[in-house]
Amino acid sequence: MISNAVKEELRKIAGKDNFFDEIEERICYSYDGTTFKSKPDIVLKPANAQEVSHVLKVANREKIPVVPRGAGTGLSGGSVPIEGGIVLAMNRMKKILSIDEENLVAFVEPGVINEEFQKEVERRGLFYPPDPASQKMCTLGGNIAECAGGPHCLKYGVTRDYVLGLEAVLADGSIINTGGQVMKNVSGYDLTRLLIGSEGTLGVVTKIVLKLLPLPEDRRTILAAFSTMERAAETVSAIIASRLIPATLEFMDGVTVKVVEEFLKIGLPTTADALLLIEVDGKKEAVEIDYEKIMKICKDKGAVELKGARTSGERENLWKARRAVSAALGRICPLKLNEDVVVPRSKLPLLITKVKEICTEFGIKSANYGHAGDGNIHVNILIESRADDEMKKVEPALEKLYKEVVNLGGTISGEHGIGFLKSKYLALGAGVESVNVMRKIKDALDPNNILNPGKIFAVNPSSLSGEEKINSPRPSLTKRGDNSLSKGARKRVRGKE
Amino acid sequence: MNSFNLKKYKSEISKCVKCGTCTSICPVYRETLQESVSARGKMSLIEAFLEGEIGASSILDKRLRQCVQCTKCIEECPNGIPVDIILFSAWRALKEKLPTPLWKNFAFEKALSGAGIPAAAGFLYRNFGGLSAILPVEALKRKVSRRKPLKFKTTKLNSGKKIGFYPGCMIDSMYPEILSYVREIFARLGYEMIIPSRLVCCGLPQMSTGNVELARRNALVNMNAFKDAKVDVIITACATCLSTVRKKYPLLLEDTPALKVYEKFMDLSEFLAGEKGLENFPEAEGKFTYHDPCHLARELKIKEEPREIIKKISAGNFAEADSSELCCGFGGSFNFENYSLSMNICSHLVKALKDTGAETVITSCPACMWQIEDGISRSNSGMNVMHLAEFVLRGALNADTDKR
Numbered sequence A: 001m002i003s004n005a006v007k008e009e010l011r012k013i014a015g016k017d018n019f020f021d022e023i024e025e026r027i028c029y030s031y032d033g034t035t036f037k038s039k040p041d042i043v044l045k046p047a048n049a050q051e052v053s054h055v056l057k058v059a060n061r062e063k064i065p066v067v068p069r070g071a072g073t074g075l076s077g078g079s080v081p082i083e084g085g086i087v088l089a090m091n092r093m094k095k096i097l098s099i100d101e102e103n104l105v106a107f108v109e110p111g112v113i114n115e116e117f118q119k120e121v122e123r124r125g126l127f128y129p130p131d132p133a134s135q136k137m138c139t140l141g142g143n144i145a146e147c148a149g150g151p152h153c154l155k156y157g158v159t160r161d162y163v164l165g166l167e168a169v170l171a172d173g174s175i176i177n178t179g180g181q182v183m184k185n186v187s188g189y190d191l192t193r194l195l196i197g198s199e200g201t202l203g204v205v206t207k208i209v210l211k212l213l214p215l216p217e218d219r220r221t222i223l224a225a226f227s228t229m230e231r232a233a234e235t236v237s238a239i240i241a242s243r244l245i246p247a248t249l250e251f252m253d254g255v256t257v258k259v260v261e262e263f264l265k266i267g268l269p270t271t272a273d274a275l276l277l278i279e280v281d282g283k284k285e286a287v288e289i290d291y292e293k294i295m296k297i298c299k300d301k302g303a304v305e306l307k308g309a310r311t312s313g314e315r316e317n318l319w320k321a322r323r324a325v326s327a328a329l330g331r332i333c334p335l336k337l338n339e340d341v342v343v344p345r346s347k348l349p350l351l352i353t354k355v356k357e358i359c360t361e362f363g364i365k366s367a368n369y370g371h372a373g374d375g376n377i378h379v380n381i382l383i384e385s386r387a388d389d390e391m392k393k394v395e396p397a398l399e400k401l402y403k404e405v406v407n408l409g410g411t412i413s414g415e416h417g418i419g420f421l422k423s424k425y426l427a428l429g430a431g432v433e434s435v436n437v438m439r440k441i442k443d444a445l446d447p448n449n450i451l452n453p454g455k456i457f458a459v460n461p462s463s464l465s466g467e468e469k470i471n472s473p474r475p476s477l478t479k480r481g482d483n484s485l486s487k488g489a490r491k492r493v494r495g496k497e
Numbered sequence B: 001m002n003s004f005n006l007k008k009y010k011s012e013i014s015k016c017v018k019c020g021t022c023t024s025i026c027p028v029y030r031e032t033l034q035e036s037v038s039a040r041g042k043m044s045l046i047e048a049f050l051e052g053e054i055g056a057s058s059i060l061d062k063r064l065r066q067c068v069q070c071t072k073c074i075e076e077c078p079n080g081i082p083v084d085i086i087l088f089s090a091w092r093a094l095k096e097k098l099p100t101p102l103w104k105n106f107a108f109e110k111a112l113s114g115a116g117i118p119a120a121a122g123f124l125y126r127n128f129g130g131l132s133a134i135l136p137v138e139a140l141k142r143k144v145s146r147r148k149p150l151k152f153k154t155t156k157l158n159s160g161k162k163i164g165f166y167p168g169c170m171i172d173s174m175y176p177e178i179l180s181y182v183r184e185i186f187a188r189l190g191y192e193m194i195i196p197s198r199l200v201c202c203g204l205p206q207m208s209t210g211n212v213e214l215a216r217r218n219a220l221v222n223m224n225a226f227k228d229a230k231v232d233v234i235i236t237a238c239a240t241c242l243s244t245v246r247k248k249y250p251l252l253l254e255d256t257p258a259l260k261v262y263e264k265f266m267d268l269s270e271f272l273a274g275e276k277g278l279e280n281f282p283e284a285e286g287k288f289t290y291h292d293p294c295h296l297a298r299e300l301k302i303k304e305e306p307r308e309i310i311k312k313i314s315a316g317n318f319a320e321a322d323s324s325e326l327c328c329g330f331g332g333s334f335n336f337e338n339y340s341l342s343m344n345i346c347s348h349l350v351k352a353l354k355d356t357g358a359e360t361v362i363t364s365c366p367a368c369m370w371q372i373e374d375g376i377s378r379s380n381s382g383m384n385v386m387h388l389a390e391f392v393l394r395g396a397l398n399a400d401t402d403k404r
């Protein structure tokens, strides 16, 4: 419980119009894209770094959890306040501060929506490649905190590769500036990269310096349908083996194609077992050559349907379809676990076979799609109900999937982060020794564990030591938080039944 | 009325996967950045209400009503959640627990549902400087431009063909001149316009206060009136009326199949786009742009027809605004209860319209006209707003004046 005096203090910092503690408002900041929910005690909408700093000072003094939130589209539960406390809604800080066209650098606040930023730079002939499928709604701050990726990342790299510097507020309220606006920087430890992907557990990002590229001169998009998943996977390998790196190389399985076609009705080939969505970009002549080469490879590998988008409208439709997949799966199943495992790309066919085997073994259904080109596949486990026995089937299946992925040389999260949904498996993905180092960093920067507690690490890092931390029980999906979460948290983290 | 029973929508509501797509396009969310006004937030609140976690509080009521009924969220939701019907049902459920304020009850339920009363109210409003003295609403202080119903001197062809017309409250009360334009267009094309007496409000304002029963009564009155008029086609010049009739009447009147008169309704633009006679209409001078009313473009997918007509009559002097996604922000009672928010939403639209360089904004909905006129006068951008019906006659009007 937060005392009235502290509430008053916080209300003063953010202003009464940006402070909410009514149950109705708290309900609306209790969830993210996972649909898991847990209500905060207070929602604050700060306007600048100073306000964030003041809030953190109070929270640190009072040991109140603080959970930064962008657009609440995360898929690992990152912005769900599982221990209650304060949700810091960062979306009011949404200014594009400046775009330096001479140095190809942009300065933005964290609440800027990814797509709005992309449009703004494109108007100037510039390009910001990271394009998560949620780009229409997610914030750049959320992208930094999760190190988001997207189709473009095959050729252009992930969010991390475009961040030059950050301004962030630490748990004690101090404001730091990391990196800068220069392309090269080895002045000490790379704190920028430490904050990227830290899921709001190390600091609250209040300003971002981003690197931009010139906008590619031309783009061409290909849609190729295959009768089996194996054929599609072989085609991917053949494209990469022929030394071609398209801008995107996305794949969708039969289930996902049917679901989005039902939503958008744009004439996708619904009888195919697998679709590839390939885009090449660059100089006009080079694009033409790559396009022909890829068309030929697809034909040779037995594509049953093959077409190029002729107009920008057609291209936009294909991408709209691809971006709608994740959410549209709600049509067949309201609860799904959207996994984002990643393996070395040559192992992709093997991973797909393994997924099929696991589903058969545990009697569960899945829908798969994702970034075939970089080996990052979204395995969506479709859960018919939140009944305990259904969830019980899912947990061992997931564990087996993660183990297989690690055996293949991959890891458990390529895009969505660990949040609280995968915290139990962190050591599996990162290795015990690395997790120990991570915990030390967390302890040093946030000794009271107020910043997004319960995320990445399942238990309060300062309360345990060494090996014990790694092997200690993690919150389980079945019981949603029964083991290591506090009593309050246990009550809060409950999905809809 | 089963279609508006909130409990029935439990499973539809649970289809919300919280993806947030609706936050990217909701005009009210984008202006307020308040999660509870987005469709995702509204669905969560309704779910909590149904589960008994929250009661019929005033905050719940306020948040659920902060909606301009643009239906964008329905168009964009990957899971096809019928947000509009769910909201009508929720407003209905809340009405049982929270009384409707008296002024709203008077303005949106009583007055609009009696034949002839909107016209009288409109007359008062237009002629005596606003009802703001009686009703506690900032929005009523605005000025609506008055254009006198015009007299035309054309020789009318009369082929003996009859066409039904449904004016709706906004035309009836605020813009009666539109009625005379439509009558003139029909006359020039050789049709006689039939407006049955006894018509009442389409029912949307009543549904929005939660009085679905009254909306149904209005639907029955209107459908019966047209049934007796025996016409093959019924035209409207109000996007909102048309979307209500086409999309909501089937639900309101589900047990009265004999009254499927709503199937005969069409928008003026749909009708005119197919009329050969339009080629004889003189061209209008000036540069034009068009605003898509949400209820026409999004809900009924009528986008091409008005453009076809405008391009024909403006000699191609038409500029598309970068506003196809923007909403005027009116939303009926939303505007009255959230006036400044509503005008902020409108300001983005006005800017986009102005950026086209057009002098005249054409639209197909009197409610949008009302709002955009207000928005323009606040931004001093000097554009003028015109209903499609007036535009169609623009060239002819000038020709008439020249002859005089």
Ligand SMILES: Cc1cc2nc3c(=O)[nH]c(=O)nc-3n(C[C@H](O)[C@H](O)[C@H](O)COP(=O)(O)OP(=O)(O)OC[C@H]3O[C@@H](n4cnc5c(N)ncnc54)[C@H](O)[C@@H]3O)c2cc1C
Binding pocket: A032, A033, A067, A068, A069, A070, A071, A072, A073, A074, A075, A077, A078, A079, A090, A110, A131, A132, A133, A134, A137, A138, A139, A140, A141, A142, A143, A144, A145, A146, A147, A148, A149, A150, A151, A199, A200, A201, A203, A204, A205, A206, A323, A326, A327, A415, A416, A452, A455, B018, B019, B020
């Ligand atoms: C339909 C759909 C498609 C998606 N597709 C992709 C995809 O293709 N690729 C991909 O990578 N992800 C994808 N995601 C996941 C999600 O959109 C990303 O993780 C995104 O980066 C989250 O941004 P957000 O603004 O919604 O952040 P939130 O969900 O609000 O927060 C995410 C995390 O960031 C932290 N955070 C937010 N803002 C700040 C800040 N200013 N400072 C510090 N920490 C902060 C939060 O505490 C939380 O831990 C998808 C999600 C959905 C619903």
Ligand code: SF4
Binding pocket: A327, A330, B015, B016, B017, B018, B019, B020, B021, B022, B023, B039, B040, B043, B076, B077, B078, B079, B080, B081
């Ligand atoms: S778009 Fe639909 S499914 Fe997604 S959050 Fe909004 S209402 Fe829910």
Ligand code: SF4
Binding pocket: B025, B026, B027, B028, B029, B037, B038, B039, B066, B067, B068, B069, B070, B071, B072, B073, B074, B083
């Ligand atoms: S109808 Fe429009 S205003 Fe209402 S919730 Fe949906 S998007 Fe928002």
